[in-house]
Every structure is written in C-alpha cells, then in structure tokens.
Amino acid sequence: MTKGSHPTGAPWRNFYGRIHGKTLRPTQKDHLEHDLDALSPGPVGWDVNPEREKLDLMGRFGDKPVWLEVGFGGGEHLVHMAKSYPEVAIIGAEPFINGVAMLLGKIRDAEVDNIAVHPGDVRDLFDVLPDGSVEKAFLNYPDPWPKARHHRRRFVTQEHLEPLFRVLSPGAEFRVATDIPDYVRQTLEEVPVAGFERVDHPDDQAWSDWPSTRYEQKALREGRRPHYLTFRRP
Ligand SMILES: C[S@@+](CC[C@H](N)C(=O)[O-])C[C@H]1O[C@@H](n2cnc3c(N)ncnc32)[C@H](O)[C@@H]1O
Helix, strand or coil, X not given: CCCCECCCCCECCCCCCCCCCCCCCHHHHHHHHHHHHHHCCCCCCCCCCCCXXXXXXXXXXXXXXXXXXXCCCXXXXXXXXXXXXXXXXXXXXXXXXXXXXXXXXXXXXXXXXXXXXXXXXXXXXXXXXXXXXXXXXXXXXXXXXXXXXXXXXXXXXXXXXXXXXHHEEEEEEEEEEECCHHHHHHHHHHHHHCCCEECCCCCCCCCCXXXXXXXXXXXXXXXXXXXEEEEECC
C-alpha cells in the first residue's frame, strides 16, 4: 500500500463531514440492510470496482435521462423530484448514513422506483460516471465551512467542480441553493472557472419545482435568506 492510499487502491480523499449521527432506529437499520443493494447505481466503491470501470447507465436505467443530487441530507428534495419526474432516474450521493436511512424510509412511503443511491462520497461516484451522462445536478445547502481556512473544503472548489463538469452533458443544468452569502460569492467565482455559464435567474426566487429542504427550513427559522443559483454546462 503506497502512502496516502487505501488497500483497495483508492486515493485518499479527505472527508470532513459526519458519517454517523444518532443511533439508528431498528427499522432504519432494517431498511439499510435490505434496500440499499437494489438501489445501487452499479459498482461505485473501490472495493467492488478497483479498475474504475464506468457504470452501465443504459443497462441500469434504460433510456431515462439521469440526474444527480449531491449531499441529499434527509432526501426531501430527492424524493420530491423523483415523484415529480417519473420519466427521469435520479442518483443521490450522501455519506451521512442517518440521512441515507431517512431517505430509504421516504422512498418506501412514496413508492418511487426511479431513485438510485450511492451511500458515500460523490467524488467516488464521479470517477465511474461516464462523461456527459448526467443531464441535471443539484447541490442543496452544501456544508458552509464558514471559517476562511476551511473554504477549500467546500464543494464549490475545482476538486469537485471539474469532475462534475465532465460527467454533465452539454446543456445540462447545475443548481446551487445556499443561505450563506460567502458561499454565494465562492460559487459565483469558482463555478465559471470550471467552465459553467450562469443562467439568468433572480437569485432570491426559488425554482418552480423547488420543494424546500430541512436545511432551508432551519435557515428560514433563523432569519437567513436563501439564494438559488443556476448554471449551465455549455
Ligand atoms: C448541510 S447538509 C444539506 C442536506 C440537504 N441537501 C438539505 O438541503 O437539507 C450538506 C450535506 O452534504 C453532504 N456532503 C458533504 N460532502 C459530500 C460529498 N463529498 N459527497 C456527498 N455528499 C456530501 C453532507 O453529508 C450533508 O448531509
């Protein structure tokens, strides 16, 4: 094993967020144990796909357009979108296992069948998504990392934006919702550097199909203003 890599050959990727929260309820453990396999988008992890072969999205989803949600939290937006757009397949990535468990409960309740789940870091998913394969991507209330020395941990850095750009198809939309003014600043600076164009849309106006999320509700209760930024891959 070379320094800075895993026995599987995976590169070392620092992840600073939480992976575990409160103890899971028995039903949540049961859902994690029984539902995740069938919801897999295909072999994503380095342990099951050390050669980093690209996913067979056509084999998995047929000719449905594929969308991606980064960091779906409790899954409110993901399930809402899956219900609203049954003709689309949406892959969600989220390493926080309590969030994944919440999503699985919502998928059962909503009886949607067009969601796939990567219960881990979206960077591992980027490795194996074919170039130009995703038609829309959502980044809702990403971790704010407020201290200046932590800004490089934010999603809106080239480490994340370059592979996101690569997996999006020409014309694909990339939406960012945040309540943090300095996150807006960094998004407007960094996202165009990765090649995206800003789409003209008032940043205080939610998208017409926006359902809100738990983090947005918290922001509103605490008096912070949501910003909705839209970009397009040319
Ligand atoms: C502040 S929460 C927002 C959750 C949800 N989108 C919402 O609006 O309620 C940010 C989420 O991004 C997830 N996240 C952070 N880094 C990630 C990564 N590299 N890949 C996937 N998800 C990530 C975190 O685990 C966390 O659940």
